[in-house]
Amino acid sequence: MPLPVIIEEFIIKTNEKINKSNHKVYCKSCVKVLGEIEGKKTSFPNKKDRLIIHFKKCINFFNETTPEKREEIFNLLQKNNTNSTNLQIESFSCEMTSTVSQGSKIIVRLSSYETIDNYIIRSLSSSDMKKFHTLLLRLSLSCGWVLHWVNKPEAEELFQFLNPHLKLPDRRLLGGRILSDAVEDSNNTMIKVLQEDPVEVTLIFNGWTNVRNEHLLDVVIITSEGRPFVWKVTNISSERENYKEIMKKTQEMFIELNNDDIKVCAVIIDSTGPYAVSRIIKRTIVFFPCFAHQVNLCIGEIFKESIEFKESIDKAIQLASFFRNSNNKYFISKLKDQQYEEYNKYFAIVAPGETRWNSYYYVCTSILKTQKALQILAIKFKPPVVETRRCTGDEPTLKRNIYEIIGSAIFWKYLKLLTEILYPYCKILDRLQSDKARLYENENSDSNLTTRLITRLEKRWKEWEQPILIIAFISLTLDFEDL
Structure with a gap:
């Protein structure tokens, strides 16, 4: 199919064939600016969509053309996509019909759709990939998805459509090293925020029994601005709940936080007997009663x-x-x-x-x-x-x-x-x-x-x-x- 006249104005044709039906062409703007040798290092088939994709990313082409001319050329690709929509839908319907009739699972791949990199594309840096992996973890946790979803072909096809550079990690990698790195980064960020608190932080102890009848003790730290951070959860099912054990746990937490250079100004605890006794004995620590418990x-x-x-x-x-x-x-x-x-x-x-x-x-x-x-x-x-x-x-x-x-x-x-x-x-x-x-x-x-x-x-x-x-x-x- 011959190229539109408006595109031929900005290319250099050759008789050299790439395959049986396409000839090699060059960008006239690149050859003009970079010279014959450098400009002809990149060649293209004489296909309208491939040339327009190059023009959209070519700085030399932008410098040689007016906005009106560029808009007219770029619209050719949009018209081509619009005209092919009905054909794509019919093809999709046919594939779906064959899937139902055969009674077997067939992955329908919409190969006729091109990727979004026709418009925007860039390679991802190491920091971008780290952010991408963190977002994948947050998405999985927020939606309650098992990590197997990243190995599904439908998920891979979706991200391939969004950007070919977005490579989904294997579930073992996502739930292993990537998850460990994300937790470590989160802990480091939390420690940094707690260390930089302008006043001092407040320590909160709370105990409860889970569905497995395990007695758990969680520790939450609140900054002077009211931001809560979950520090840890400890299984204390095998320990007796008396004031000596409470004081021991409190002292251990103070030592651990002090080693991380985190200053504690007060402790909020339940108002049960063991906590009440520990509050009386340890006068150097400010113990707040739990208002909600009261x-x-x-x-x-x-x-x-x-x-x-x-x-x-x-x-x-x-x-x-x-x-x-x-x-x-x-x-x-x-x-x-x-x-x-x-x-x-x-x-x-x-x-x-x-x-x-x-x-x-x-x-x-x-x-x-x-x-x-x-x-x-x-x-x-x-x-x-x-x-x-x-x-x-x-x-x-x-x-x-x-x-x-x-x-x-x-x-x-x-x-x-x-x-x-x-x-x-x-x-x-x-x-x-x-x-x-x-x-x-x-x-x-x-x-x-x-x-x-x-x-x-x-x-x-x-x-x-x-x-x-x-x-x-x-x-x-x-x-x-x-x-």
Whole structure:
């Protein structure tokens, strides 16, 4: 196919053949500027797209032409791509049809599409490749992908299309040396930030039990600007949790941080017995009590001072346990059917967390969401007044205590009141401060309960180290303007 006249103006033709159908040509601008010898070191086939790609990167061509002329030439390639789109789609459809009919996996490669290097391309430096590998790791972690995805042919084809210089590493390399280097760089950056803190950093200890029943102790370091850094997590399942062990761990952390030239000004710990004793013995270290933990304990005071609320939460836990027990899968299935019939969706009943008081709020709200479905279910499967042995073929009925809980109007009344009381506490626990939830905005206040709670809180306040608690509270809530 002959070249457009506008392109022939900027090339030098020859009779020398590259293959059966293409002749060798040279860039006229390069020959003119660099001379015959240097200019003809680079040759091209007499193909429009290859020549236009060269013109887009050729400085000599840009110096010899006007913007209007260049735009006219470059548009020839865009028109060519537009005209070939329908053909590419038809080819793609044919390949997909053959894949389905044969019933075997065939990788469809859109070889008719060219790479983006037609417009922009440059080689990657070592720092670029390092950044590229770091981004691959972040992408894998963020999306929850197993590292096998980098070996998939579809992934390789995608990055080949984006830039031929982007070579995906093998999964073993990505999860091995590249991951180790990224972790090391991250640790070095963290240490540098902590060393350069203008004030000093705060050390936070927190212990919890994971799903494997391992007792873990994590250490988080917060800078004076409020930036958190996870320092390490240690398995302390085999160690006794007493004040001597706590002090030993604290001393080890101080020595480790001191060796890295990181200065610690304070330590925040749980308010449990071992931590409280260590705070008294080691007076040279400023120990802050955990404000969130103290607020968590305040919720327990509600159940200690109100028998009605204590009974209501106990009954709510019974309901949650019953409808989460796999032995009661028949009634769980019937409840789901009733939920879909009433609400056109399903609600899961939440289980309480033993050490998370705010989880009791979610237990109450999850039961209230499905109140109507539970009450209809109780009517359908009402147990007999006198319980007898169930015969084969008889439809099962609810347990008497579960039926009475669901049918109790007092239970639902106090459950609703309990959620209204717990709501602001839970907001404080979630964010330490909320714009819309305040204790004083509780419309269904119980003056008797309030008085008894205030008495308990005043007692707890006297037991705390008040100046330190005030400092901790202020430092945790500086970002909230409405305090």
